[in-house]
Amino acid sequence: MTAARKILAKGGLAGKILLLLFSASLVGEFLVPYGYNDVRFDLSYAPAIFPEMTTSGIIVPVLEQVDPVTRSYRPVPGKTARVHFFCRGDRYHLFGIFPSDRHLVCADSPGRISFLGSDALGRDLFSRLVIGMRLSFLLSLFGVAISFLFGVTAGLVSGYWGGWIDSVIMRTGEVFMAIPSLYLLMGFRALFPPGIPSGEAALVITGALALVGWAGLARVIRGVTMSLVREDYILAARASGATPREIFINHLLPNMSPYLVVAVTLSVPGFIVGEAGLSFLGLGIAPPHPSLGNMLADAQSLTVMRTAPWLLVSGFLVVLLVLLFNRLGDHIREND
Amino acid sequence: MIVSFPSFFQRTVVVFSMAILLSGCSRGSVASLHLAPRNPVTGGHLSMDILSDPKTFNPALASETSSTQILGYLFRGLTRESPEDGSVKPDLAEKWRISDGGRRVTFFLSRNLKWSDGAPLDGRDVLFTYRDVYNNPKVATPIRGLLTVAGKPIQVSLKDDYTVVFETSVPFAPLLEELGAEILPRHILAPAISSGKFNQAWSIRENPRNIVGDGPFMMTRYVPGQIVSLAVNPHYTPPPGLEPSPGCPLPCLSSIDLRIVGDANSQLVRFLAGKGDLYGVSPNEMSLLKPAAKRAAFTLFTRGPGLSESFLTFNQNPRSPIAAYKRAWFVSRKFREAIAWSIDRKAMISIVLNGMGEPIYGPVSPSVRAFYHQTYPIYRHDPQKARDLLIKAGFHLERGRLFDASGHAVEIVLLTNVESPQRMLMAQIIQSNLLDVGIKVRVVGLQFNMLATNVMTSFNWEMLLFGLTGVTDPHGDAAVWKSSGFLHLWNPREKKPQEPWEAEIDSLFEQGSLEMNPAKRKKIYDKWQEIAHHELPMVDLVTPDGITAVRKTLGGIRPSPLGGVVPHITQVFQKARIVHS
Numbered sequence: 001m002t003a004a005r006k007i008l009a010k011g012g013l014a015g016k017i018l019l020l021l022f023s024a025s026l027v028g029e030f031l032v033p034y035g036y037n038d039v040r041f042d043l044s045y046a047p048a049i050f051p052e053m054t055t056s057g058i059i060v061p062v063l064e065q066v067d068p069v070t071r072s073y074r075p076v077p078g079k080t081a082r083v084h085f086f087c088r089g090d091r092y093h094l095f096g097i098f099p100s101d102r103h104l105v106c107a108d109s110p111g112r113i114s115f116l117g118s119d120a121l122g123r124d125l126f127s128r129l130v131i132g133m134r135l136s137f138l139l140s141l142f143g144v145a146i147s148f149l150f151g152v153t154a155g156l157v158s159g160y161w162g163g164w165i166d167s168v169i170m171r172t173g174e175v176f177m178a179i180p181s182l183y184l185l186m187g188f189r190a191l192f193p194p195g196i197p198s199g200e201a202a203l204v205i206t207g208a209l210a211l212v213g214w215a216g217l218a219r220v221i222r223g224v225t226m227s228l229v230r231e232d233y234i235l236a237a238r239a240s241g242a243t244p245r246e247i248f249i250n251h252l253l254p255n256m257s258p259y260l261v262v263a264v265t266l267s268v269p270g271f272i273v274g275e276a277g278l279s280f281l282g283l284g285i286a287p288p289h290p291s292l293g294n295m296l297a298d299a300q301s302l303t304v305m306r307t308a309p310w311l312l313v314s315g316f317l318v319v320l321l322v323l324l325f326n327r328l329g330d331h332i333r334e335n336d
Numbered sequence: 337m338i339v340s341f342p343s344f345f346q347r348t349v350v351v352f353s354m355a356i357l358l359s360g361c362s363r364g365s366v367a368s369l370h371l372a373p374r375n376p377v378t379g380g381h382l383s384m385d386i387l388s389d390p391k392t393f394n395p396a397l398a399s400e401t402s403s404t405q406i407l408g409y410l411f412r413g414l415t416r417e418s419p420e421d422g423s424v425k426p427d428l429a430e431k432w433r434i435s436d437g438g439r440r441v442t443f444f445l446s447r448n449l450k451w452s453d454g455a456p457l458d459g460r461d462v463l464f465t466y467r468d469v470y471n472n473p474k475v476a477t478p479i480r481g482l483l484t485v486a487g488k489p490i491q492v493s494l495k496d497d498y499t500v501v502f503e504t505s506v507p508f509a510p511l512l513e514e515l516g517a518e519i520l521p522r523h524i525l526a527p528a529i530s531s532g533k534f535n536q537a538w539s540i541r542e543n544p545r546n547i548v549g550d551g552p553f554m555m556t557r558y559v560p561g562q563i564v565s566l567a568v569n570p571h572y573t574p575p576p577g578l579e580p581s582p583g584c585p586l587p588c589l590s591s592i593d594l595r596i597v598g599d600a601n602s603q604l605v606r607f608l609a610g611k612g613d614l615y616g617v618s619p620n621e622m623s624l625l626k627p628a629a630k631r632a633a634f635t636l637f638t639r640g641p642g643l644s645e646s647f648l649t650f651n652q653n654p655r656s657p658i659a660a661y662k663r664a665w666f667v668s669r670k671f672r673e674a675i676a677w678s679i680d681r682k683a684m685i686s687i688v689l690n691g692m693g694e695p696i697y698g699p700v701s702p703s704v705r706a707f708y709h710q711t712y713p714i715y716r717h718d719p720q721k722a723r724d725l726l727i728k729a730g731f732h733l734e735r736g737r738l739f740d741a742s743g744h745a746v747e748i749v750l751l752t753n754v755e756s757p758q759r760m761l762m763a764q765i766i767q768s769n770l771l772d773v774g775i776k777v778r779v780v781g782l783q784f785n786m787l788a789t790n791v792m793t794s795f796n797w798e799m800l801l802f803g804l805t806g807v808t809d810p811h812g813d814a815a816v817w818k819s820s821g822f823l824h825l826w827n828p829r830e831k832k833p834q835e836p837w838e839a840e841i842d843s844l845f846e847q848g849s850l851e852m853n854p855a856k857r858k859k860i861y862d863k864w865q866e867i868a869h870h871e872l873p874m875v876d877l878v879t880p881d882g883i884t885a886v887r888k889t890l891g892g893i894r895p896s897p898l899g900g901v902v903p904h905i906t907q908v909f910q911k912a913r914i915v916h917s
Contacts, residue, residue: 068686070627120687121764121765121768287760302601303604
């Protein structure tokens with residue numbers, strides 16, 4: 001909560017948008033009309049269906065396929081479906097705990113409310129996008145946490161003691177940095193069987209990303225530590241018998257915290273793009289679970305781009321998130 | 337700290353820029369193509385895109401399409417297969433006689449045949465090709481397997497320079513079809529055989545002009561990664577009975593260019609822009625091609641169901657490491673039948689194949705008219721029937737989930753190859769179909785090599801979605817259906833058949849290869865199709881329609897069920913050219 005308040009206070013517009021997107025994705029199942037794997041074989045690549053206001057209430061047109069070859073649809077004349085709020089639909093567990101089947105908005109069957117159109121299996125793209133975005137958020141936050149744990153520890157230890165410890169840690173980090181990150185990720189992913197369930201795959205990806213990401217951070221933290229260690233107040237703490245742990249926690253970390261906050265926000269995009277990249281290549285989250293990467297992979301053929309250009313929206317969302325996080329980092333740095 | 341992913345960003349950028357390009361196309365910013373008729377039509381040019389470089393120019397060693405497609409223009413065999421019905425037609429041999437109850441075939445070669453360098457082609461070349469190349473254990477040729485009957489190679493001998501005799505120890509029905517393999521020039525390749533260097537002969541580093549063939553064209557140029565150019569072979573003699581197109585010699589074209597374009601999307605864009613005259617269309621590309629046909633001056637030929645089919649199969653192999661209770665499901669015929677009833681093939685066709693395909697319910701494609709046998713019942717999408725069958729087989733439903741008699745929840749891992757987006761889509765449709773009958777399926781897409789290792793070597797798989805290209809003669813399916821076959825996927829290379837019906841199919845394939853009477857032979861293979869339909873070791877799903885886009889500049893095009901749109905390359909002519917205004 002304090003972090004959220006801090007982002008609201010200091011993060012500027014980018015921070016506010018990110019916070020909104022993140023909290024919306026947390027309660028995503030309630031906000032979206034359909035489950036991420038709610039297939040409708042008769043609505044393959046159907047376009048967006050928006051609700052309309054009429055005198056008898058809010059309705060959506062019911063679509064039918066005219067030509068399976070060109071995937072063209074038309075509204076069935078005289079047939080509409082009513083739109084309801086706080087209605088019952090797909091069952092889900094809110095936050096993975098509370099069972100529910102309430103949705104903010106949905107339409108009577110066979111009508112469908114669809115803000116962004118459907119994918120090949122007729123699943124609602126908007127619903128999948130929100131759930132996929134949550135995965136990106138959670139994965140990247142988790143990944144950042146892990147890589148910071150490793151990176152900060154390694155950096156502090158290296159910078160504080162120096163000597164051979166410093167050499168060993170820094171050279172190891174350089175080895176990781178020297179290998180092109182995508183290959184390192186793929187290699188790490190290959191250590192695990194390809195058929196593991198999506199949840200475990202997500203953890204493996206996070207682990208892989210953290211493994212790639214810690215070294216750069218460790219290097220900078222080491223540099224900052226080395227310069228701080230020579231400061232008088234550290235010498236004073238040492239002279240008065242403070243243990244290295246006390247020095248790390250009471251003196252070093254608080255003094256480098258502005259840098260850490262900026263580094264966190266700037267490293268999140270790497271994780272978002274990393275997950276998207278791996279899933280795009282088929283090494284990350286496996287369908288039917290949505291992720292920004294595997295949804296974009298659905299759109300990579302020329303034909304799909306032509307028949308269902310809305311599938312590219314997950315790519316735009318990746319770009320948007322990356323831009324927002326970068327802007328947030330800049331904003332915090334400028335205003336600190 | 338920031339992890340960079342250049343390749344991912346590049347691909348994203350490519351994806352977006354293609355989208356922008358396309359949206360431009362759709363608004364008609366690309367001018368439509370204009371055609372001007374050619375008269376006379378002789379001496380035309382054909383160009384096509386191919387996906388990859390050839391691996392070899394040696395017909396005996398070639399095994400993948402990238403090589404065989406090119407070599408098909410350069411070489412010919414004793415016989416050829418009719419694209420209409422798969423029957424055997426004369427090529428180098430003008431006629432043949434079958435005697436000794438099918439154990440001996442005597443071929444009579446046409447006179448005055450010549451190689452493309454002008455040297456005469458006669459029976460000695462045929463003898464060399466079969467005896468010294470195909471039957472030579474030192475030559476790494478995939479053809480030798482086909483020429484082995486009852487464990488013994490086919491014997492070849494020369495009666496005179498124009499009469500060649502093939503003999504087998506037992507009658508072998510598909511013998512004539514197997515003898516369509518390319519004939520090689522003895523005067524060029526004999527030294528390579530005697531020096532033991534045949535496996536390196538005619539590699540892609542060879543000067544293309546040194547490849548001496550007997551087909552309608554010869555190679556003039558090969559630039560790796562770019563182009564293969566062919567020109568007409570001046571010494572070509574057309575096979576007997578082949579009619580030229582009006583106003584044309586055989587062949588009518590004077591040159592063919594095969595451009596190597598390694599990406600299917602680029603090929604599609606190039607074809608839409610007027611580059612290339614022929615394009616093999618996959619059904620999902622129809623949404624893009626159909627509206628563009630007029631502007632880009634091409635015709636779409638739909639030839640009906642092709643030979644390639646996709647199927648679902650189950651691991652019944654007792655040597656496999658999967659749990660015994662899971663294998664027990666797969667061995668149960670009722671379970672497999674329930675799966676067959678649960679699949680919504682109509683949805684598959686409409687979603688994956690844009691409505692351009694046919695459901696199939698048995699091992700022989702309906703396009704193989706000589707052997708196709710309609711079997712009943714037709715497995716329509718009927719989840720209720722599937723649930724009933726499962727309950728009869730001892731399963732029970734609990735809150736919508738299926739459990740077996742010993743209380744295990746029915747959860748299956750479905751493997752398929754990740755390279756094919758269509759197959760991944762089909763797997764997700766199957767996943768959703770099977771969820772309706774309470775079966776939870778996890779789809780795992782693997783790279784092809786890894787998939788092959790899992791299925792063929794370690795047997796570590798449960799359910800497999802895959803495709804095979806069928807053959808016109810059922811004997812070609814022996815590797816799949818005989819219990820000793822290496823492609824007998826559900827239980828490969830069995831020492832002896834595990835199930836009684838497998839033993840019966842083994843004996844049917846044995847009889848089928850010995851029976852020379854076509855009507856009796858069909859009966860035998862009908863029986864096989866009935867057993868396959870009833871036992872369902874493979875649940876057949878759908879077959880895509882064969883579709884080819886042909887630029888309106890080409891004549892002599894005739895769609896046929898088995899041979900694409902070009903019945904014989906020599907009959908194709910160029911009746912118009914594209915004018916750039």
